Amino acid sequence: MAGDYETIVVTPQESGFGAGVAGLDLRRPLDPAVLAQVREAWTRHSVLYFPDQPLSLDELEQFTLQLGPFGVDPFIKPMPGRPNVLELRREPDEKATNFGAGWHSDWSFQAEPPAATLLHAKVVPPVGGDTLYADAYRAWDDLSEAMKTMLSPLRAVHSARQAYGPNGVFARETEARTLQIIVSEAAEATVSHPLIVTHPVSGRKAIFASPVYTVGIEGMTREEGMAILRFLFEHMTREDYVYRHRWAPQMLTLWDNCCTLHFADGGYDGHLRVMHRTTVAGERPR
Numbered sequence: 001m002a003g004d005y006e007t008i009v010v011t012p013q014e015s016g017f018g019a020g021v022a023g024l025d026l027r028r029p030l031d032p033a034v035l036a037q038v039r040e041a042w043t044r045h046s047v048l049y050f051p052d053q054p055l056s057l058d059e060l061e062q063f064t065l066q067l068g069p070f071g072v073d074p075f076i077k078p079m080p081g082r083p084n085v086l087e088l089r090r091e092p093d094e095k096a097t098n099f100g101a102g103w104h105s106d107w108s109f110q111a112e113p114p115a116a117t118l119l120h121a122k123v124v125p126p127v128g129g130d131t132l133y134a135d136a137y138r139a140w141d142d143l144s145e146a147m148k149t150m151l152s153p154l155r156a157v158h159s160a161r162q163a164y165g166p167n168g169v170f171a172r173e174t175e176a177r178t179l180q181i182i183v184s185e186a187a188e189a190t191v192s193h194p195l196i197v198t199h200p201v202s203g204r205k206a207i208f209a210s211p212v213y214t215v216g217i218e219g220m221t222r223e224e225g226m227a228i229l230r231f232l233f234e235h236m237t238r239e240d241y242v243y244r245h246r247w248a249p250q251m252l253t254l255w256d257n258c259c260t261l262h263f264a265d266g267g268y269d270g271h272l273r274v275m276h277r278t279t280v281a282g283e284r285p286r
């Protein structure tokens with residue numbers, strides 16, 4: 001599964017989904033040839049993790065910008081003076097559910113969802129706090145031809161309402177949360193994307209839907225759409241397709257929102273967890 005990389009050392013997971021990258025200092029701008037190797041590894045493995053990268057916020061922003069312009073992060077208050085960085089901080093005594101504890105692809109309710117998300121670990125709890133990633137390429141590849149034919153022409157409806165709308169989970173929560181969520185009517189908006197997308201770089205097909213942000217299928221009744229979506233959500237998040245990422249302090253991950261879902265696992269009550277997150281703008285899914 002490993003490719004030929006002249007400068008970087010890429011160690012893929014056994015499945016090929018997810019890979020560690022060593023041999024780089026991300027505090028400095030990457031040479032274009034090295035950046036091309038990182039992009040190649042990312043295209044091949046969808047989720048990359050870079051251990052031992054003690055990045056300042058400026059350096060995190062600069063590495064993000066080497067991959068493309070910042071994406072737009074709605075509904076969450078960014079770090080003071082850093083409009084493109086979110087601090088995902090959960091205090092040891094916090095009782096609210098950890099942020100991201102539902103399978104999703106970041107901001108898929110946008111007309112042009114972010115191509116990439118970068119997450120940099122500042123404080124990692126001694127137990128729990130893993131991030132799970134699901135491979136939406138393999139989930140597609142393994143479907144029967146009859147199912148692929150049925151799903152291919154469909155468009156899925158995405159919305160932020162279940163999370164950030166006035167009746168969403170954040171509006172209804174009763175426990176205090178450090179992360180400042182902005183509940184808004186704007187979250188009620190919907191956008192439709194192809195249910196099956198073709199990745200703009202790899203050319204591979206992937207299922208583009210998630211339980212947090214996909215709320216129906218265009219032209220179908222709610223019952224019909226949800227029956228198909230429930231099947232897909234269960235299928236996509238089967239253990240076979242999931243890579244469980246264990247963090248270490250100063251580790252950076254980079255994932256592809258077009259062909260993966262992710263889920264922030266809990267299990268660290270009583271411990272601090274702090275992550276810094278940026279996104280890279282993407283294009284309209286096709």
Ligand code: SIN
Nearest residue numbers: 088099100130131264
């Ligand atoms: C997220 O959903 O972006 C958060 C992931 C994490 O904190 O592990």
